[in-house]
Amino acid sequence: MDFRKRLANLAEKVLHQSMSGVSNNTIARLLKVNEGTVRDRLKTMARQSLIFEKEYFPRTLNENVAYDGFETFTHSQFSPCYINTAVGSHSMFIYHNTFSPLNRKGRMTEEQKRKNRELIMKYGLYPQSSVYEESIYVLKNLSSMGGGKTLYSDEHKAYERAIRSFDFRMEHVTINSEVKRDPSNPLFPINRLHNLYRHFLSSQKRETIAFQKHEAGLLEKIQLMKIYRNFMNTKFVKKIKFDPHAHEWSPAMYVGVADKVMSFEDVFGIRKLKTQVKLDEREMNFMNRIYPFSRQTIAA
Known part of the structure; x- marks a missing residue:
């Protein structure tokens, strides 16, 4: 995740804080970096998470x-x-x-x-x-x-x-x-x-000032939440009477595509390129931040 990045070892902190309801500006202030750095890490992780998902998505x-x-x-x-x-x-x-x-x-x-x-x-x-x-x-x-x-x-x-x-x-x-x-x-x-x-997600709270500024930012947060909930968290935090594994297994373990709750290194440890997986048109648009009907200018 730190390939060609000036500041190393930020991505994991950015991910966990972003998925815990902290806004990009607050993350930047806590980590003493520019807010653009936080956005860049989130964008990179979202793209990597899609590539990761293509390899671990259930077939049936x-x-x-x-x-x-x-x-x-x-x-x-x-x-x-x-x-x-x-x-x-x-x-x-x-x-x-x-x-x-x-x-x-x-x-x-x-x-x-x-x-x-x-x-x-x-x-x-x-x-x-x-x-x-x-x-x-x-x-x-x-x-x-x-x-x-x-x-x-x-x-x-x-x-x-x-x-x-x-x-x-x-x-x-x-x-x-x-x-x-x-x-x-x-x-x-x-x-x-x-x-x-x-x-x-800080941008989805009621009456928030941390709203998403364009479609790409929203979809990247949603994609990261998808991977975060599917692979890096258990189904529920506490024990559930009717589901004895709910506090131990991730959703990915239930569908048979993982054998443990994955860590940040398991998901983002190896950098891969979009040319290494087969992506359809919508997925390629996501990778390239293409939204034909957007009224905003979205930087690639």
Whole structure:
């Protein structure tokens, strides 16, 4: 991780602090470095984590899956977005995260309506079918793994349209959003993950000033959280009566792609290049920080 870096031995500290709810500016202040250095380490680790994941991703799906979206925003509340997420019902392994831009909706003041019209005139509308298209991508990948039993989701119409658009090989069960969100709810794995986003990512806390400035920064934090929760942490912190290994095994151990809870060195110890793994178009865009509909300038 320190290849061609002026300051060594920062990445592990940056990762653990960032995944514990500390903002980039605060990490920089604590480590006595520039905030750009923190962003650079996070970007590098996100890219490396994707390469690592390609080698350790499960080949078959042997459990039910909960699927839903996490709604947030980048740069300003005029650029809301959706993180489409698929999580294993038993293992709580995060299988996929994809990005969908949204157009602002809901009540606005006259000033906000004026600003929204100006942005639309300048940049155009975000694609209105983005959730549908990204759902097709995620669900096709899940379906191609085989072995999956049931997909649980809420009643979002885009999910149903996506499932009808191809030969989906899992049973689809919808859960009403008003059902109590406790462990008995089939969507509990996804609801718990979204709570973890709110708790452990400083940019996703309610009424925060540490919001993500563009799509790349958001997706890189989400990707790091994915690897951090899948491979470097146990499923739960405390013992669970109905799951004796929950406080000992990581989600990756449940799906059979790891034999221990991995350390930072296990995941990031060996630097690899994107040419060493096979990446699809969305993954290459992630590596190159390409977001066609972004209204911000994103440095590569």
